[in-house]
Amino acid sequence: MTLIDTDRPPQVPAKEWRARKPALLIDGDHDLCPGCGEPIALRSLLEVIEEIGWADRALAAVGIGCYTALTGLLDVDMVQALHGRAPSLATGIKRMRPDRLVFTLQGDGDMVNEGLQEVLHSAARGEAITCVLLNNGVFGETGGHMTATTVLGQRTKNTLSGRDAKYHGHPISMTDLLTPLGGVSYVARGTVTTARDVEKTRRYLRRALEAQIAGAGFSFVEILTMCPTGWFIPVTEGPGYLNETIAPVFHTGEFKVEGMVQ
Amino acid sequence: MTRKFVEGSEAIVEAAILAGCRFFAGYPMTPFTEVLDNMAAKMPEAGGVCINAESELEAIGMTWGALATGARAATGSVGQGLSLMQESFSEITRAELPLVVFNMARGQSDYYQSTRGGGHGDYFHIVLCPIDVHEAVEHVQLAFHLADLWRNPVQIYGDYLLAHTAEAVELERIAYGDLPPKDWALSGDLNGTGRSRNINSIGMFKGAKGIQPEQFWKRLQAKFEDIKIKEPRHEAEFLEDADYVVTAFGTTAKFVRHVVREMRAEGRRIGYIRPVTLWPFPSQAYIDCAKSARGIGVFELNGGQMIDDVRLSVLGAAPVEALGGISSDESGFGIGPLLNTETIRTILEEAYVRATGAKAMGAGR
Numbered sequence: 346m347t348l349i350d351t352d353r354p355p356q357v358p359a360k361e362w363r364a365r366k367p368a369l370l371i372d373g374d375h376d377l378c379p380g381c382g383e384p385i386a387l388r389s390l391l392e393v394i395e396e397i398g399w400a401d402r403a404l405a406a407v408g409i410g411c412y413t414a415l416t417g418l419l420d421v422d423m424v425q426a427l428h429g430r431a432p433s434l435a436t437g438i439k440r441m442r443p444d445r446l447v448f449t450l451q452g453d454g455d456m457v458n459e460g461l462q463e464v465l466h467s468a469a470r471g472e473a474i475t476c477v478l479l480n481n482g483v484f485g486e487t488g489g490h491m492t493a494t495t496v497l498g499q500r501t502k503n504t505l506s507g508r509d510a511k512y513h514g515h516p517i518s519m520t521d522l523l524t525p526l527g528g529v530s531y532v533a534r535g536t537v538t539t540a541r542d543v544e545k546t547r548r549y550l551r552r553a554l555e556a557q558i559a560g561a562g563f564s565f566v567e568i569l570t571m572c573p574t575g576w577f578i579p580v581t582e583g584p585g586y587l588n589e590t591i592a593p594v595f596h597t598g599e600f601k602v603e604g605m606v607q
Numbered sequence: 608m609t610r611k612f613v614e615g616s617e618a619i620v621e622a623a624i625l626a627g628c629r630f631f632a633g634y635p636m637t638p639f640t641e642v643l644d645n646m647a648a649k650m651p652e653a654g655g656v657c658i659n660a661e662s663e664l665e666a667i668g669m670t671w672g673a674l675a676t677g678a679r680a681a682t683g684s685v686g687q688g689l690s691l692m693q694e695s696f697s698e699i700t701r702a703e704l705p706l707v708v709f710n711m712a713r714g715q716s717d718y719y720q721s722t723r724g725g726g727h728g729d730y731f732h733i734v735l736c737p738i739d740v741h742e743a744v745e746h747v748q749l750a751f752h753l754a755d756l757w758r759n760p761v762q763i764y765g766d767y768l769l770a771h772t773a774e775a776v777e778l779e780r781i782a783y784g785d786l787p788p789k790d791w792a793l794s795g796d797l798n799g800t801g802r803s804r805n806i807n808s809i810g811m812f813k814g815a816k817g818i819q820p821e822q823f824w825k826r827l828q829a830k831f832e833d834i835k836i837k838e839p840r841h842e843a844e845f846l847e848d849a850d851y852v853v854t855a856f857g858t859t860a861k862f863v864r865h866v867v868r869e870m871r872a873e874g875r876r877i878g879y880i881r882p883v884t885l886w887p888f889p890s891q892a893y894i895d896c897a898k899s900a901r902g903i904g905v906f907e908l909n910g911g912q913m914i915d916d917v918r919l920s921v922l923g924a925a926p927v928e929a930l931g932g933i934s935s936d937e938s939g940f941g942i943g944p945l946l947n948t949e950t951i952r953t954i955l956e957e958a959y960v961r962a963t964g965a966k967a968m969g970a971g972r
Contacts, residue, residue: 368799369798369799371801371813371814373814373816374816375816376816376817400798400799401795401796401798401799402795402798403795403798404676404793404794404795406672414816414817416805416811417805417811417812417813417814417815417816418813418814419803420798420799420800420801420803420813421795421798421803422793422794422795422797422798422803422804422805423793423803423804423805423806424671424672424675424702424793424805424806424807425698425702425805425806425807425808425809425811426668426671427668427694427695427698430664430665430668430671430695433660433664433665433668433669433671433672434668434669434671434672434675435672436658436668436669436672437630437632437668437669437670437671437672437673437674437675437676437680438672438673438675438676438793439672440630440656440658440669440672440673441629441630441656441672441673441676441678441680442676442793442794445794445795462661462662462664462665463664463665463668466661466665470658
């Protein structure tokens with residue numbers, strides 16, 4: 346498909362695109378909150394898999410977080426992993442089915458708190474899998490608790506006065522950890538706060554999956570997602586809060602392309 | 608016939624490859640290490656994969672993923688490593704994946720861990736406990752068959768002696784019959800049809816909101832009840848007229864069986880039972896012998912674990928006593944002074960005399 350030109354108004358009404366349901370999405374209700382960024386990220390991923398022609402050969406290992414409540418609508422063969430373990434499961438899947446497109450879905454609590462070992466070792470082994478991190482800086486499912494990516498100063502249920510480096514430690518950036526590792530071919534971070542950013546994120550996802558198909562090694566896309574419920578702010582303020590408090594700490598863009606640090 | 612003189616570790620790996628195992632992931636730990644060594648050496652030439660995982664947590668995670676594709680896959684460790692794997696064991700069991708686990712335990716103190724689940728939730732593993740390398744070759748192949756048949760994990764409970772004793776064994780593929788097709792395995796062919804698969808432990812279904820754990824877990828319990836009826840296995844000798852019965856499991860049972868045969872030859876009316884499956888426990892064999900025997904002695908090298916299953920089987924119909932105990936040398940790998948036929952002979956003789964009122968043998972013995 347062609348990229349949307351965001352410098353000029355669209356020539357075709359946007360509703361034409363919105364009205365089209367991705368082939369890998371089941372229509373139905375879900376339990377995610379208003380203003381959540383995860384459905385946009387997941388829909389983008391499904392669209393990209395379809396666009397590159399791998400819809401009938403995609404397999405997933407899914408972690409545990411709010412997005413798990415949406416997996417009933419993701420019409421892709423998947424295995425439900427334990428918290429943190431998805432890259433290990435994806436390793437086993439890919440080694441037995443190298444002809445398939447294998448990806449993981451994990452949140453920041455799942456990947457960066459409990460699953461840091463799994464993702465780092467899978468990356469260093471150069472497993473030909475694509476790991477997708479949905480990072481909102483909180484444990485959304487439990488109601489907004491601090492994770493390893495909560496930015497300094499951010500208020501959560503267990504950092505009531507804001508995350509204090511001296512008491513709670515510093516946030517961890519996955520792109521910083523993964524980029525220098527041998528075996529890693531592609532690393533990027535995007536957001537889903539604006540149409541333009543969604544389009545960029547879709548491009549990152551496409552490049553990550555294409556790196557896997559090319560057999561280039563491990564690929565990684567982090568997507569910053571809004572969590573107004575877990576941030577204790579009104580729904581409409583989610584994108585603004587993300588852009589003003591989280592994106593300045595976790596920079597967006599491509600950090601490694603075709604094995605080359607950018 | 609291919610007869611090879613090999614250590615248990617190598618025989619187990621050869622049998623696994625014969626059974627079609629094509630994925631293995633593990634982390635070294637004595638006395639399991641040589642199973643991993645042999646897997647790493649032999650799996651590539653068999654067209655399979657063996658990964659040196661970064662921990663036991665990841666070894667079981669990788670195996671979980673391989674199983675989800677329908678491949679025959681296994682992991683293993685010792686009881687300590689299995690402790691780390693318990694969370695995944697529970698999920699894999701309730702997700703109905705046919706895992707095989709090689710537990711080269713440090714002795715007999717992990718009976719509870721193997722037979723009681725060990726992780727969260729309502730689940731059981733089938734546990735095969737070979738007496739020697741010869742039987743292990745059969746058990747390993749049976750394990751892959753039972754795992755696929757029941758879509759349930761099967762553990763081989765071995766130990767240092769099993770892993771490191773060399774025996775001449777026949778390495779031939781054993782045919783156990785047809786199995787249902789693995790139409791549950793991930794392949795992507797159902798993607799986009801509304802019927803794609805979600806392999807999970809809590810009753811999540813595509814197109815549905817929320818989870819349906821109750822009906823999902825009730826079905827699993829019905830399966831466990833079925834396994835309890837169909838899969839108990841045991842070995843027994845001299846039970847017909849036994850006044851006293853002694854029972855033991857695993858490699859320890861080989862010492863006990865030898866002593867019981869000696870005592871029989873000398874006229875003692877002593878019998879022997881060995882559970883081949885630790886779960887499901889072969890309770891009926893114990894119920895039957897409790898009708899006539901004056902006592903049952905449980906010789907196990909731990910603080911008293913299998914004795915619970917024997918007592919739960921006979922429900923007071925015969926006295927059940929512990930004859931073994933904790934026994935270990937400096938290695939901590941489960942070989943101690945009690946694992947000695949002369950010592951066992953003395954213990955069984957005393958127990959026999961105590962239970963039956965028979966006259967003690969001459970002091971010369």
